[in-house]
Amino acid sequence: MQPISLNFIAVGIFAMTLFALLAPMFNISVVFPAATAFAVMGILTVDTLAWNNRAVTLFLDLFSTPQQRERVLYHEAGHFLSAYFLGIPIQGYSLTAWEAFQQKQPGKGGVQFDTTALEKAGTEPNQFNLMLDRFCTVWCAGMAAEKLYYGNIEGGADDRAQLQAVLNDLGYPQPQRQKKEQWAKLQAKSLLERHQQAYEALVKVMRQRASVETCEQIIQRHSQLHEYEY
Secondary structure: OOHHHHHHHHHHHHHHHHHHHHHHHHOOOOHHHHHHHHHHHHHHHHHHHHHOOHHHHHHHHOOOOHHHHHHHHHHHHHHHHHHHHOOOOEEEEEOOHHHHHHOOOOOOOEEEEOOHHHHHHHHOHHHHHHHHHHHHHHHHHHHHHHHHHHOOOOOOHHHHHHHHHHHHHOOOOHHHHHHHHHHHHHHHHHHHHHOHHHHHHHHHHHHOOOOHHHHHHHHHHHHHHHHHHO
């Protein structure tokens, strides 16, 4: 069971216990809190096992603050920009759990990439290592964007987990996985700094939920302007 569901269950048990202690003072039957708690735990179990925690994610997303949503926007724009410049096809993006649900994507949202290039490169070591480096950079670009624009990193747990899982499956020991992650963060940071104008323009159009094609055109346009200035 996911930690988020376990947290809800823990809160439910605490509330049930508190209600059971206070119920006699107000002549309320303890059956009600017990039945409610069991119902909630049942729903959370079904949500975790059958729906991959989507119901809880959608519920919690309702309480996201504008500041949190803005941070998600900057995070995902980092993924988008880096994928564009590193030649990884972008299939779509979502910025809220509801948008992700509508697109039949898991979690709170994110940028969807075409990973077939990494899979096809498996037969040639040099090509595979190049594609792996690019994907590692893209996975770390959201965290790099947060660090650049907010000074700290709050998101990226799923990105780190995906990166670490891939490297672990490829036989990288823990120290090398950590070095690879740090290297990828530096590469992503450098890329974002080089294309700051394009990144900031991308944030604006992604905030308006522009199409992938429009976002890519905006990046290209501002990249050309940047080159012209120099």
